[in-house]
Amino acid sequence: MANQFVCCLLLLIAATSTNAQFITHSGIQGGVAAPSGARSYVVSVKGSGESIICGGALYNDVTVITVASCLVFLNPEKLLVGVNNGTKTVKVVAHLSHPDYGFYTTEHDVALLKLAESVSAEYVKLPSKTPVTGSAGIVTGWDANNSLVDVSETIIARADCVSGKYDYDDDDVLASNVCGLADNKACNAVAGVPLVSDNQLVGLLSWGAACANDKNPAVFTDAFAEKSWIESNVNSL
Structure with a gap:
């Protein structure tokens, strides 16, 4: 909490x-340019x-x-x-x-x-099931020049996010959350940027306790839960 x-x-x-x-x-640090027109x-x-x-x-x-x-x-x-x-x-x-x-x-x-x-x-589609740990996703936001960049994410189911492997417990990551680790330790995205996997909206960035820290995944609103x-x-x- x-x-x-x-x-x-x-x-x-x-x-x-x-x-x-x-x-x-200040813009996402560590992202890569999103495909043109995508x-x-x-x-x-x-x-x-x-x-x-x-x-x-x-x-x-x-x-x-x-x-x-x-x-x-x-x-x-x-x-x-x-x-x-x-x-x-x-x-x-x-x-x-x-x-x-x-x-x-x-x-x-x-x-x-x-x-x-x-x-x-x-337009995004809502997911058909609860996110599974290990699934690959993409967060897309803006760098310091307001250009769209992608950040590859490894999705972490809520149960795994509070299992003790990371610095979160049941009071931090709730039933309406899912977690994600940026594969290249990118950070500084604004709240609300979407996490998409298989053309489905997995989550929306809600908060994070730290940047570029494997013990503190970003916490997303779980689109399936909502x-x-x-x-x-x-x-x-």
Whole structure:
């Protein structure tokens, strides 16, 4: 529990000291350039200053799946979503965070955004099963130049993440989480960037206790655990 508390405390300090804006991201370190024209399901969530606050994934032509922690200190209806690697910017007209999202625990860290207009891009599919330890995935986000980069991840099921092999316990990684280790120890991705495996959305980056440390995998919102909530609410925005 202490790990999430520290992350949330830092987020609170950042928000109150920067007029409710997150710390400007320094960009992913250790990623490799995403294939040209690929990963158009990845979107950036921006504040009024056009800086990237969080990431997200396109579920359909008007719906973004992101993390609820991205919306805590901000007016979601003033946010902008960058699609097709920022070549198009769309306003947000509706939003919904999971009703059981816990600020201090980061439990159920998932939210939906409805775009003001339809966008043409790739869309993610929700997973058909619980993530399995050892599966390969890709996290896609932005480097310091706001270029899309990929980070190869080894997925770790929640039960294995709290088994004692890593520095997490049952109070840190919850039933709505899955973990991932960056194969090349890359770090500094913003919250909400998607973890995809076999063309399915495995998770959304929620938090992490350390960078480039094999004892501290990144913690993602488990898309399979939230699948029912997403599917039952996506058409009600």
